[in-house]
Amino acid sequence: MQAKKRYILVIICCAFLGYCYLGGYRLKGLQALFRIRVLKNPDNLPCYHQLHYQYAESTDSSNQAQALPDDDLFTAPTYESRFRDVAPQPSFQRGGVIRRVTDEGGAMFKSCRMETCFDFSKCNDKNFYVYVYPPEPLNSLGAPPPISQNYQKIISAIQESRYYTTDPEQACLFVLGIDTLDRDSLSEDFVRNVPSRLQRLPHWNNGRNHIIFNLYSGTWPDYNENGLGFDPGQAILAKASMSIQSLRPGFDVSIPLFHKQFPLRGGNTGFVISNNFPANKKYLLAFKGKRYDYETLLQNSTFCLVPRGRRLGSFRFLEVLQAGCIPVLLSNSWVLPFQSKIDWKQAAIWADERLLLQNAWGYTSKWTNYYSIVLTGAAFYHRYYNYLYTNWLSYLLLKTVQQSSNCEDILMNLLVSHVTRKPPIKVTQRKGYKDRESGRSPWNDPDHFIQRQSCLNTFAAVFGYMPLLRSNLRLDPVLYRDSVSNLRKKYRQIELVGS
Structure with missing residues (x-):
């Protein structure tokens, strides 16, 4: 019995050592290699749009705070231009x-x-x-x-x-x-x-x-x-x-992407009709649907959406052409088939796929694990940003604030984030800010949030991107009403004030 236990213990130890070597050791080596690459050039970490697009021109990186121009805010580096400095491939x-x-x-x-x-x-x-x-x-098994x-x-x-x-x-x-x-x-x-x-x-x-x-x-x-x-x-x-x-x-x-059922020669007759302007088809734009037959829907549509698949190409491209429908391409940087011989500008329409699924920005005061705005009524910031707010912001932004008699704190947060490219920092306790001066708080009015959300989306549209950055950091040296030991608090009697 003792020998059996020893054998089992030896087997478990060998399995554990093998796991450490094959798993942890190699994983540690990969992490070290990744850290070395990042430390060599941390500014060239790839962003989402760099995986699909590259820009011909390059500008200086603006990850750090930059001086604003002398004419208008919107000649300053935008979100797109900050990432144009794409690192060349080795x-x-x-x-x-x-x-x-x-x-x-x-x-x-x-x-x-x-x-x-x-x-x-x-x-x-x-x-x-x-x-x-x-x-x-043939291989050793006689298979082709x-x-x-x-x-x-x-x-x-x-x-x-x-x-x-x-x-x-x-x-x-x-x-x-x-x-x-x-x-x-x-x-x-x-x-x-x-x-x-x-x-x-x-x-x-x-x-x-x-x-x-x-x-x-x-x-x-x-x-x-x-x-x-x-x-x-x-x-x-x-x-x-x-x-x-x-x-x-x-x-x-x-070359075009074609499926396995694509015929070697011949195939179904196309539905392209020459000199059919203006188009008299039933549908103006089609994508797909469950209520109608797919081929019939394409044949009765003037324009057809052709988004990318897992890759840039899609089977839909040839299907749309065969149905006599004008393709509306949603695949940035895709080189169309035989582009050097076919002038696709006369047969297709291009749209920017980055404009798809652009949902509206939401404004909420719910307690979550992150935040991107600190209201000016509870914030400390440098007076330099007041100067920028008055002298550098676009007239359209200031007019939006004046018409709504609201949203100036949101605009100030967007301005600071745009200039510094850093998120705000929440200090002191977790309790939210409350306006105690007014008798009826506007925060209890649902229309108040709707108006501020509308302001937020208007500001983002004028800026051309969303300047706000998210943070989940909270600094509280006082630890006021935090669920920690009282021995860790420097001012242990402060919670007794006003209680």
């Missing part, structure tokens, strides 16, 4: 070509163009041939390599064309026999060990004169656009959901 020089490191550890030849990464000596106007690599040999339906359709379309050749020495362009359409590691069509398979190709040559087709890249939760899982090298990317930041102009090709 790059290094190798082989005479600038390479940008991807999340998978590979590198994409970001500066590739047809003049630098394509060999025209194998191509001419009379003999333009495309070679498709044969399927890989996995190829999805969509990729088989692409291969079949090339092999049935007049450009196809079986002689690689005559080929100008090479197409992989490896299915690279779906690079989502959670997908059933995901093909593994692609890097090693590419290196075994006899004519790979670091991807020169090769074309790689891809519909889905990255995986949950961020669906990274460059998450192919392998280095495409100097190969041309024919890719769906391609952004302006990733496209190599004149080299890569943006």
Whole structure:
């Protein structure tokens, strides 16, 4: 019995040590690495909009307090301009070509163009041939390599064309026999060990004169656009959901996103009608619905919303075009299919997806674990902000306060947060501020909160963003009426005053 207990104890100790090594030790190493990266450049932490957009110009960071301009408040750096200083992605020089490191550890030849990464000596106007690599040999179990339906359709379309050749020495362009359409590691069509398979190709040559087709890249939760899982090298990317930041102009090709049921050739007849202006369709704008048939709804609508999916592209784009509906695109930075050959400005409408789901700002005095406003009746602030309030604020803001005879404390909080980019600090006890001078408190009137909420949304619209910053910090050196030991309080008799 004693031996059995010792064996059980040894097994438990080994399991615990293994958990510490595989779990805690590596987690600690990742946290240390992250801290090192942040400490090197803490100002370049990515924000939400930096994950999708990059700006051409850059300005000085305004995370610190800045002097206001001499003409108007609204020429000061706004919320958008504060984040335009996007840190460049790490790059290094190798082989005479600038390479940008991807999340998978590979590198994409970001500066590739047809003049630098394509060999025209194998191509001419009379003999333009495309070679498709044969399927890989059967594995040890006798199973063929996995190829999805969509990729088989692409291969079949090339092999049935007049450009196809079986002689690689005559080929100008090479197409992989490896299915690279779906690079989502959670997908059933995901093909593994692609890097090693590419290196075994006899004519790979670091991807020169090769074309790689891809519909889905990255995986949950961020669906990274460059998450192919392998280095495409100097190969041309024919890719769906391609952004302006990733496209190599004149080299890569943006293709539409199509589903597995998309026919190889033919298909249903489209419903585009020429010279049908003014449009006489039943619905002006459509998205989707349960009361009507989806295809019928698209065909009877003049405009159709095309939002992004998990990635920039969407199946809806081709469906809308096939239905003869004008697409209203809600996918910022998306390079539309074959944009270099098709003038989409004459066939589509762009809208900024950042304007979607912009709910109104709420104003409440409920006791929560955070706050963003401290009323001026219970606040201490520098008189400098009174000067800014009087001399620098827009006339529209001051007029809103005068018409409502209210909301001046909200506007002061927005002004201070806009200048300092810091939240307020609550000091002393938890009890809320009460106006004891007036007989009937306006805080008991529901219309009072509605009016202040309207002011808050008006101010945010004029500022162009919400300057207020949230905080959950409370500093109370007195510990007045706090549920802590009386020995920790410096002024132990203060709670007896007025009781």
